[in-house]
Amino acid sequence: MAQFALKTALPNYLRDEQLRIEEFARGVGLDFFPTIFEVLSYEQMNEIAAYGGFPTRYPHWRWGMEYERLSKSHEYGLSKIYELVINNNPAIAYLLEGNSLVDQKLVMAHVYGHIDFFKNNFCFQMTSQGRDARDGADVRKWIDGMANHGAIVRKWANRIGIETVELFIDACLSLENLIDPQKPFLPKDLSPKTSEEEAEPETPEVPLLRVDREYMESFINPEEFVESQKQKLAQEAEQAQRFPTEPERDVLGFLLENAPLQRWERECLAVVRAEAYYFLPQMQTKIMNEGWASYWHSRLMTESICDASEIVDYAERCASVLATAPGQLNPYKLGIELFRHIEDRWNRGQFGKEWDECDDWELRRHWDRRTGLGREKIFEVRSLYNDVTFIDEFLTEDFVLDQKLYAFGYNERNDRWEIESRTFGDVKKQLLTSLTNAGNPIISVLDANHGNRSELLLEHTHQGADLRLDWAKEVTKALSRVWTRPVEIHTVVDEKPTALRYDGRDYSQKTL
Amino acid sequence: MSLRIDQDHSRFRNIVRGRIRQNLRKYISKGELLGRQGKDIVSIPIPQIDIPKLRFGDKQQGGVAQGDGDPGDPLSANPQDGDGEGQAGDQAGDHPLEVELTLDELADILGEELELPNIENKGKNAIIDKKDRYIGVRNVGPNSLRHFKRTFRSALRRQIALGTYDPKRPVIIPTRDDMRYKSWKTEEEPVANAVILYMMDVSGSMGDEQKEIVRIESFWIDTWLRKQYKGIETRFIIHDAAAREVDRDTFFRTRESGGTMISSAYRLAAEIIAHDYPSATWNIYPFHFSDGDNWSVDDTLLCVDILKKLLLPASNVFCYGQVDSPYGSGQFIKDLREHFSDDEQLITSEINDRDAIVESIREFLGKGK
Numbered sequence: 001m002a003q004f005a006l007k008t009a010l011p012n013y014l015r016d017e018q019l020r021i022e023e024f025a026r027g028v029g030l031d032f033f034p035t036i037f038e039v040l041s042y043e044q045m046n047e048i049a050a051y052g053g054f055p056t057r058y059p060h061w062r063w064g065m066e067y068e069r070l071s072k073s074h075e076y077g078l079s080k081i082y083e084l085v086i087n088n089n090p091a092i093a094y095l096l097e098g099n100s101l102v103d104q105k106l107v108m109a110h111v112y113g114h115i116d117f118f119k120n121n122f123c124f125q126m127t128s129q130g131r132d133a134r135d136g137a138d139v140r141k142w143i144d145g146m147a148n149h150g151a152i153v154r155k156w157a158n159r160i161g162i163e164t165v166e167l168f169i170d171a172c173l174s175l176e177n178l179i180d181p182q183k184p185f186l187p188k189d190l191s192p193k194t195s196e197e198e199a200e201p202e203t204p205e206v207p208l209l210r211v212d213r214e215y216m217e218s219f220i221n222p223e224e225f226v227e228s229q230k231q232k233l234a235q236e237a238e239q240a241q242r243f244p245t246e247p248e249r250d251v252l253g254f255l256l257e258n259a260p261l262q263r264w265e266r267e268c269l270a271v272v273r274a275e276a277y278y279f280l281p282q283m284q285t286k287i288m289n290e291g292w293a294s295y296w297h298s299r300l301m302t303e304s305i306c307d308a309s310e311i312v313d314y315a316e317r318c319a320s321v322l323a324t325a326p327g328q329l330n331p332y333k334l335g336i337e338l339f340r341h342i343e344d345r346w347n348r349g350q351f352g353k354e355w356d357e358c359d360d361w362e363l364r365r366h367w368d369r370r371t372g373l374g375r376e377k378i379f380e381v382r383s384l385y386n387d388v389t390f391i392d393e394f395l396t397e398d399f400v401l402d403q404k405l406y407a408f409g410y411n412e413r414n415d416r417w418e419i420e421s422r423t424f425g426d427v428k429k430q431l432l433t434s435l436t437n438a439g440n441p442i443i444s445v446l447d448a449n450h451g452n453r454s455e456l457l458l459e460h461t462h463q464g465a466d467l468r469l470d471w472a473k474e475v476t477k478a479l480s481r482v483w484t485r486p487v488e489i490h491t492v493v494d495e496k497p498t499a500l501r502y503d504g505r506d507y508s509q510k511t512l
Numbered sequence: 513m514s515l516r517i518d519q520d521h522s523r524f525r526n527i528v529r530g531r532i533r534q535n536l537r538k539y540i541s542k543g544e545l546l547g548r549q550g551k552d553i554v555s556i557p558i559p560q561i562d563i564p565k566l567r568f569g570d571k572q573q574g575g576v577a578q579g580d581g582d583p584g585d586p587l588s589a590n591p592q593d594g595d596g597e598g599q600a601g602d603q604a605g606d607h608p609l610e611v612e613l614t615l616d617e618l619a620d621i622l623g624e625e626l627e628l629p630n631i632e633n634k635g636k637n638a639i640i641d642k643k644d645r646y647i648g649v650r651n652v653g654p655n656s657l658r659h660f661k662r663t664f665r666s667a668l669r670r671q672i673a674l675g676t677y678d679p680k681r682p683v684i685i686p687t688r689d690d691m692r693y694k695s696w697k698t699e700e701e702p703v704a705n706a707v708i709l710y711m712m713d714v715s716g717s718m719g720d721e722q723k724e725i726v727r728i729e730s731f732w733i734d735t736w737l738r739k740q741y742k743g744i745e746t747r748f749i750i751h752d753a754a755a756r757e758v759d760r761d762t763f764f765r766t767r768e769s770g771g772t773m774i775s776s777a778y779r780l781a782a783e784i785i786a787h788d789y790p791s792a793t794w795n796i797y798p799f800h801f802s803d804g805d806n807w808s809v810d811d812t813l814l815c816v817d818i819l820k821k822l823l824l825p826a827s828n829v830f831c832y833g834q835v836d837s838p839y840g841s842g843q844f845i846k847d848l849r850e851h852f853s854d855d856e857q858l859i860t861s862e863i864n865d866r867d868a869i870v871e872s873i874r875e876f877l878g879k880g881k
Binding site: 047050059061062063064065067068069072162166174176177324325326327328333334403407408409410412416417418420421422430431433434441443460464466469470471473474 | 527610
């Protein structure tokens with residue numbers, strides 16, 4: 001570790017640039033954590049990038065794999081990491097040694113956009129660890145947090161062997177994406193139900209319709225109705241018997257609380273879960289975050305930072321960042337354009353009832369109320385939205401047309417990927433689908449005592465796309481490793497309800 | 513400079529090794545690795561070493577992108593391929609991972625998986641190599657070779673002897689006389705050299721598939737023997753009714769239509785050995801592949817004669833691999849087995865299809881000769 005502490009200090013000429021750029025950034029209203037820049041050689045950069053930005057993370061082979069991948073593609077000249085920024089207070093950003101000065105300036109400007117976003121977007125509030133008692137500053141000591149995680153895992157690896165620990169962590173990582181994005185915002189139910197409350201399972205009355213005259217009874221509440229009401233009650237009672245009573249989306253949390261784990265297993269699982277929640281906001285706001293940072297690097301570079309001799313180099317670099325390719329969504333491009341679009345609309349007053357109801361094309365085209373609210377609006381948007389709500393609210397038909405957005409899909413008959421549609425509705429639907437739940441299938445724990453054999457039952461809420469089955473098989477194994485009992489996932493395969501089951505020895509896939 | 517990631521990286525490499533070992537039989541019978549061979553390394557595609565998660569199926573979900581084109585137009589490339597610039601580490605990408613392995617490592621894996629014994633050196637060590645080894649300690653030397661522990665010890669000993677050592681304030685100051693340096697000794701190391709002589713029947717009855725099998729098998733034999741011997745040479749002989757020496761490329765490409773006289777190849781092999789590789793200094797490995805169809809009984813007897821008199825005495829081991837072909841009678845292997853039933857120096861193996869390659873490699877190399 002010593003090498004990091006010793007060699008990464010920012011040289012003076014970059015230090016000067018940082019101060020300058022920080023001033024410009026503050027001038028346009030960006031609000032960021034104190035920021036530390038460090039300069040890394042490409043080896044160090046690849047290493048830190050492999051660790052997801054945290055040089056102190058817990059030991060695991062997949063960082064090694066990522067490192068191999070990054071180093072290879074760097075050596076072959078396929079890719080280069082320009083910057084890395086960590087959501088921490090103070091924020092840490094890494095610059096690549098040997099980049100041109102224009103590139104370094106661009107990265108700095110971009111980084112301030114990110115840090116403003118980290119600090120102010122509501123999704124990232126969940127990564128906050130509280131407020132500093134003295135100055136009320138947002139506490140985000142994630143560098144320390146990750147180092148602590150590393151210490152925990154290392155401790156157990158030393159005691160019981162790295163292979164054992166790593167195998168278990170592999171299992172936990174297979175479940176890493178099974179968390180509940182809403183959970184951090186739900187009120188914490190601190191008071192567990194007392195046994196008193198649960199002590200009286202009174203038999204509820206069958207709810208019947210009010211009958212004023214007795215002879216009407218059999219007409220208003222016929223036999224079948226009474227029967228169906230009874231059944232409903234019985235069902236509810238059964239539901240209440242179940243554990244969990246409501247389907248639980250935070251599968252990792254559920255396992256942490258209820259699986260029969262040893263102490264080391266519990267601690268390792270907790271590490272994986274904490275980190276999964278830490279990285280979640282970055283997945284929920286990829287388009288906004290990159291769009292916001294690109295928006296600001298573009299404005300700061302062209303308006304304040306660059307001199308005439310640098311502008312062409314900057315433009316070339318910026319263009320390559322914003323380039324689009326068939327079949328790939330560039331979040332930088334989509335994000336920056338959408339922010340610009342919003343700014344333009346609010347500058348010209350293209351919002352509100354009057355605007356929505358106007359269907360005169362000519363009028364709309366020249367609509368300009370000179371409201372000048374654009375800047376204010378985009379700052380509001382960066383605070384209060386995530387990718388899903390951002391797209392849902394601000395993607396407009398004009399924008400889809402202007403930006404040539406299209407929806408694509410796989411055409412079985414032609415055995416190739418094709419453009420499917422350019423209509424606004426289709427594009428928006430497709431985009432929202434792929435962003436929902438950060439692109440992960442929605443999985444919840446239904447029953448921890450399935451078949452009254454303490455087996456675990458999970459359900460995949462099928463929304464049109466099937467699961468990748470070979471991986472699902474491995475995941476059932478991972479689940480049963482943690483749960484220590486047979487595990488079943490109910491999903492839909494080729495439009496048939498299907499149960500994927502692993503009983504500790506054999507895996508089976510059965511149509512229900 | 514060692515990086516922190518090195519530990520994680522080496523564990524990853526170990527997993528890769530295990531994965532390759534698991535799939536080794538598949539790699540061998542498919543011959544996938546041959547086209548991926550560099551000078552000293554092979555690059556091996558490893559499917560799916562990533563951590564499995566609940567995800568949507570590959571072609572289940574489309575996406576949104578920007579650009580020109582009408583509905584129904586194909587996208588130029590697979591959309592999931594390649595990742596643009598982005599923040600590191602948040603998306604793994606779907607590529608099969610290409611892992612590079614040195615041929616040495618590959619040979620190790622082969623040896624472990626097939627449980628191949630290391631080859632006992634036959635004591636043919638006429639060639640000498642010189643090597644420096646750091647095994648001694650001296651009083652003089654360059655500072656870069658300072659031996660801290662020994663220096664400290666002699667300084668301590670001197671101070672105690674002089675009575676200047678104070679256990680309460682244990683300061684040790686070495687003088688010039690205390691300094692110790694690592695020193696080296698040049699050792700002479702015998703080097704075992706080896707030559708592999710590949711012989712193949714290229715008569716009309718050997719088809720493309722048969723040759724492919726030979727090609728795959730020879731790749732693995734090369735890999736293993738290269739690991740065992742420092743300097744190794746390979747020579748190639750093709751034969752139908754007559755034999756000639758060729759280079760590697762020609763060896764695998766030539767197709768003749770003539771008859772088959774195996775003795776011609778054996779005679780040429782014996783000549784090459786006599787001329788270039790005196791058996792006192794060389795480990796000699798002749799491999800012969802054919803479909804087992806020889807011209808006449810007389811010729812077979814001639815072969816047996818050459819083997820007994822010339823080839824077997826000179827070689828470490830003589831390997832005959834018989835590839836199954838729809839045209840060959842497969843008689844030759846029976847004849848060899850009859851004549852050499854109790855001779856461990858001659859190994860025969862039948863290779864019926866690609867799946868049999870693994871077994872045949874084990875038969876050839878499993879004796880450790």
